Amino acid sequence: MTVDQLLQALALPDSTRVQQRVPKKLLVEHGAATAQDKRLIQDGIDEITWLASLKPHLIGVPEHEDEHRHYREAAVLSLSLRPGTRPARLVELLHRAVPHPVLLATTVDDSLGLSVAHLRRSQTEAEQVVQDGPLMSVQVPPEGGGAAFRTALALANQPRTDLFALVQGWMDTIAALDAAQETGSFVPSTSRAQAEARHAALQQFRGLRAQAAELRARAMKERQLARQVALNEELRSISALMESLRQKLMVGGG
Template identity: 60%
Template structure:
């Protein structure tokens, strides 16, 4: 899967295209909070490109402003990482560095991931933005297996009330792709509330899977029969909870 395929699927107007290289030092200066972060930028990032700027007069979607944030545009960027570099922290640093909500395409060893995160005005520093919540990042499927997602992610399919609604629409669409990795089927949520509920259930599923893996590891190391039985009972209970959550996600995706 290439970043170009996602850009085609977005269906952005030609007037929004930027195609400008972003120096790594800007990411290090504006996004990196520590010396370790700056080293990671220098050692792990190959290049960053500003692909498009989605401004109100270019896409006919109004800007947004409330007590917490002002969205004057949505930025589309790509980041290419060097071999063996993990994307998680570097993607977060880029979202922190750019004072606009960003659609970030990160190319690395496993493929291309798409990440998003709301931002808001900092309460402590004037003219500075901070992340508002966690970064949502999902590995993109190839075009053959992700046709429903690539149709749903188009600019024209998102809410058009304002730039906040537009960006939230993309967040919900990518969240539905995240759910599809658990259910095996992509289907957009019908409401914001449903999207939030499905996202929460998905996180619970992942926590339970991690818990089950930890319990199994502990059970394998245990030498006392009684404690092995206790671990197996905990595993069985966690598996039952996991199956119930998976059924819930599948029903909401049906």
């Protein structure tokens, strides 16, 4: 999937389009906490583009305000990195630098990553916002995630209660694509509770996979037969649990 294909999938109103290049110095001034971050921005980023601004009067979705946050708009940005650049830190810096929730498309070495996070008011600095909760991110498969994913991304298919719900909808859609990396099939979540259950199952699945890899390595080195048998039995139990979790991911976590 390319950035242009992403924009086609999002199906945003023409009135939201910005298509404006963002100078790297703005990210240096507002996002770089250390000299190392500044070097990473200068050396790793090729281009930052503000693709679209999703304001209530342009998309028909109300703003959101509660005691923790005030979403007046959301944004769609692209981040183009130079070959060989590791994106994780730069993606984090950009999300923290923009005062609105951002759906970010990051391209590097012919791959596309999508990320989004919630923001909240800073408890220590007036008029500042900070990331609220984990960053939701995923690498989009070369084929673009399939027609079902591209359909699910569309603005018209996101919750429209308010901008918080819209951002959460994109987070849940990205999380469903992340689950599809393990199941081979994209299945959108049908509710917030289902999305949360799937995300928890996915984290547990990946934790068990790492545990299984460690057990296999230990079993290969083990010389005592009884201990080998015990390790293999533990592996079988983990594999059975992983398969159960995989089924939950495939049917939507229910």
